[in-house]
Amino acid sequence: MGVDLSDIVEDCSKEISLNNIKGKKVAIDAYNAIYQFLAAIRQADGTPLMDKQGRSTSHLSGIFYRTINLVENGIIPIYVFDGKPPEEKTQEIQRRIKIKEEAEEKYNQAKEQGEIKSMKKYAQMSSRLTNNIATESKELLINMGIPIVNAPSEGEAEAAYLSQKDYAWASASQDYDSLLFGARRLIRNLTMTGKRKLPNKDQYVDIVPEIIEFDSLLHKLGITREQLIDIGILIGTDYNPEGIKGIGPKTALKIIKKYGDIEKAIGKEIDEKEILFDYKQIRQLFLNPKVIDPKTSLELKEPDEEKIKRILIDCHDFSEERVVNAVGRLQKAIKSSKNLERQTGLDRWF
DNA sequence: CGACTACA
DNA sequence: TGTAGTCGG
Numbered sequence: 001m002g003v004d005l006s007d008i009v010e011d012c013s014k015e016i017s018l019n020n021i022k023g024k025k026v027a028i029d030a031y032n033a034i035y036q037f038l039a040a041i042r043q044a045d046g047t048p049l050m051d052k053q054g055r056s057t058s059h060l061s062g063i064f065y066r067t068i069n070l071v072e073n074g075i076i077p078i079y080v081f082d083g084k085p086p087e088e089k090t091q092e093i094q095r096r097i098k099i100k101e102e103a104e105e106k107y108n109q110a111k112e113q114g115e116i117k118s119m120k121k122y123a124q125m126s127s128r129l130t131n132n133i134a135t136e137s138k139e140l141l142i143n144m145g146i147p148i149v150n151a152p153s154e155g156e157a158e159a160a161y162l163s164q165k166d167y168a169w170a171s172a173s174q175d176y177d178s179l180l181f182g183a184r185r186l187i188r189n190l191t192m193t194g195k196r197k198l199p200n201k202d203q204y205v206d207i208v209p210e211i212i213e214f215d216s217l218l219h220k221l222g223i224t225r226e227q228l229i230d231i232g233i234l235i236g237t238d239y240n241p242e243g244i245k246g247i248g249p250k251t252a253l254k255i256i257k258k259y260g261d262i263e264k265a266i267g268k269e270i271d272e273k274e275i276l277f278d279y280k281q282i283r284q285l286f287l288n289p290k291v292i293d294p295k296t297s298l299e300l301k302e303p304d305e306e307k308i309k310r311i312l313i314d315c316h317d318f319s320e321e322r323v324v325n326a327v328g329r330l331q332k333a334i335k336s337s338k339n340l341e342r343q344t345g346l347d348r349w350f
Numbered sequence: 351c352g353a354c355t356a357c358a
Numbered sequence: 359t360g361t362a363g364t365c366g367g
Contacts, residue, residue, distance in 0.1 A: 040351050041366085049367040057367050058351085065352050193352065317367055322353070 002156075002175030003232040007249035009176060009212055012220050016187065016211040021169075022074035023340050025298065026187060027159035029173035030079040030148070031129060034137055036174070037062025038127040045116050046107070046123025051316040059133050060140055060316060067146055068326055069192045071300070071333040074340055078168055078298045079141055079148045081134060082155040086285055088239040095241060100126045136311075143308050145301035145334055149294055157181040157289035167298055170211065179214060180232045180286045182225055186212045227256045229286045233279050234262065234270075237286075240277035244270060300334050303327060 041058035042048050048056040070077045085093065103125035110118035141148050151158035159171035160181035170185035171178045179186055189209045218224065223231070234252040236243025247255070247270075259265035262279055266272050305327050312318035 037351065042351095043365090051367060055367095061353095061366070062351055069352080191351080319366075322366080326353090 002177040003180060003235060003237045005176040005179065005232065005235070005249060008221065008231070008253050009179070009217065012217045013188070013210045013212050016209050018073045018075070018192070018209065021187070021209075023076075023337075023344055024169035025076040025078055025167065026070075026190065027078045027080050027149070027162040027168035027171045028190070029155050029159055029171065029175070029178070030081045030134075030137065031155055032173045032175060033066070033079075034059045034063065034133065035127070035129055037066075038129060038133070039124040042120060042123060044120060046120035048123075048127070055316070056133070057316045057318070059129075059137055060312065061318075063137055063140060064144070064312065065326065066191065067141065067144060068330045068333065070190070071146075071337055072329060073192070074337060075190075076298075076300055076337060077146055078162065079138075079146060080155045080159045080162070080171075081138060081148060081150050083150060083152045083290075086153055086239070086290070088282065088285060092238045092241045100128060140308070140311055143304045143311065144330060145303040147298035147300070149292075149298070152292050153290040154181070156183075158291050159183060161289075161291040162294070162298075165293065167294060177238070179212065179217065180225075180229050180237070181289055182214065184214050186214070188212070221253065221257075223253075223257060226283070226287070227261065229283055230256050230262050230279075232286070233277075233282050237282065239282045239285055240279070242276065244274050300337055303330050303334065305331070 037059050038048065038056070041062055048058045049061055051057050067077055103122045107119060107122035107126055110122055138148055149158060149162065154177075156171070156173060156175065156177040159168070159173070160178040160183035162168040163171050163178075163184045164182060170187050171183040172187040172190040174188055176186070187209055188211075189207050191207065191209070194206050194208070214225075218228065221228070231249070231252040233240060234244050234247045234255065235249055251269075255265050255269045256262075259268060262270065262275075266275070308327055309320075309323060312323045313320050
């Protein structure tokens with residue numbers, strides 16, 4: 001689940017109103033978003049939304065409606081899809097597969113005992129983002145007129161690159177990895193709806209979008225990007241999920257600030273024998289990830305209403321009324337988004 | 351998760 | 359007009 005920087009980042013994380021993102025392009029980590037939909041859009045017993053053929057449609061519902069909401073709010077989403085993960089991620093990918101298999105097992109047990117709550121919990125944990133789900137999601141987005149980018153490798157890295165090169169104003173993900181990849185801004189909780197249920201509790205909390213600005217984060221912590229990466233490596237990243245035993249975010253920050261980098265802390269607060277990974281190589285994965293330059297500006301396009309209807313209504317049994325209504329909202333929203341862009345573009349000349 | 355409905 | 363509850367696929 002990426003690098004857990006929450007403890008050292010939270011002081012720098014500021015609430016942001018959707019109004020402040022109006023007219024801006026946001027590179028969305030598509031896998032992160034789709035995974036949330038797959039996990040969350042389910043019935044009480046954990047059954048996902050399905051068409052008549054029993055194929056899951058949770059991802060389509062989630063992408064469709066959330067994207068329209070974003071565009072209605074003047075935000076221009078750019079969905080960034082993962083490519084081939086680096087070799088170094090293999091171990092973490094295997095670990096995740098194992099967790100899902102175990103969750104499936106527990107789901108079956110809960111099902112036998114008719115424990116609805118557990119069924120949902122383990123169904124959520126075992127949700128998988130298949131190639132087919134990614135392909136279907138891309139097809140829907142393209143027909144909605146939403147720009148997508150196929151990352152050559154890590155989506156988070158590509159999203160960070162897009163923000164560095166000004167193809168996007170910010171990147172959006174629940175994970176902090178794009179900060180290690182150098183994203184200029186990271187938006188978390190990029191969603192409209194406020195109240196969310198706390199896991200396992202009958203309590204509700206307000207979920208609001210928040211932003212972390214890369215430069216102010218580094219300034220506030222008094223470190224460089226290289227040092228932030230070293231901190232991440234000590235805590236544990238997708239390339240070394242185990243991190244270093246006994247070192248959490250707070251300790252990692254303290255160590256790196258005191259010694260400067262991992263090398264200089266070895267033999268002091270870090271026992272060399274505890275480093276069971278090639279930290280220099282992992283550093284390079286974050287500093288020089290494989291990315292592509294899209295070369296062309298990423299813009300909204302006119303949606304293809306007929307194609308969207310064919311996908312959602314004909315193929316996946318969505319309600320015609322709902323889809324037609326939503327497509328109408330989307331068309332209108334894209335038009336005003338174009339107007340907004342034209343106006344702010346003109347403003348620069350006056 | 352987000353749309354939509356029911357109800358104060 | 360706001361929100362708790364349920365449905366969607």
